[in-house]
Amino acid sequence: MAIGKLISNNKKARHDYFIEEVYEAGLVLKGTEVKSIRNGKASVKEAYAEINNGEAWILNMNISPYEQGNINNVDPLRKRKLLLKKKEILKLISYTTQKGLTLIPLRLYINDKGKVKIEIAVAKGKKLYDKRQTIAKRDADMRMKKESSLKNY
Incomplete structure (x- = not known):
């Protein structure tokens, strides 16, 4: 997947969840939402996705109203359809019918063709001890890298 311009990244997702599978989806947007996204005024931090009646939807994704917009600006937190x-x-x-699996957005971006895309991940929540284990592994890797770079000099 070629990423053009990254708009919003959900850094906390990989910390809080085990990522099982990742999908790329388009978004159904209205009016000035695309202009607002191009200005970088969107966030996927609190968002999640769900499937209703055979359609995928993203909820709680914040796209701020376009400053030069008019009365056609829509609700920033409205429900948006995923393609x-x-x-x-x-x-x-x-x-999602399996116990403990959920759909979360990883990042929102504009691809090379100028289309707004979102990466949705099938994820399973981490327990507190899993998070500690991940942090300990990352710290150990950092220490190993640091020591190996010092030995090279």
């Missing part, structure tokens, strides 16, 4: 293939939606339904 996925039917096969992918059926796969996501089977994942």
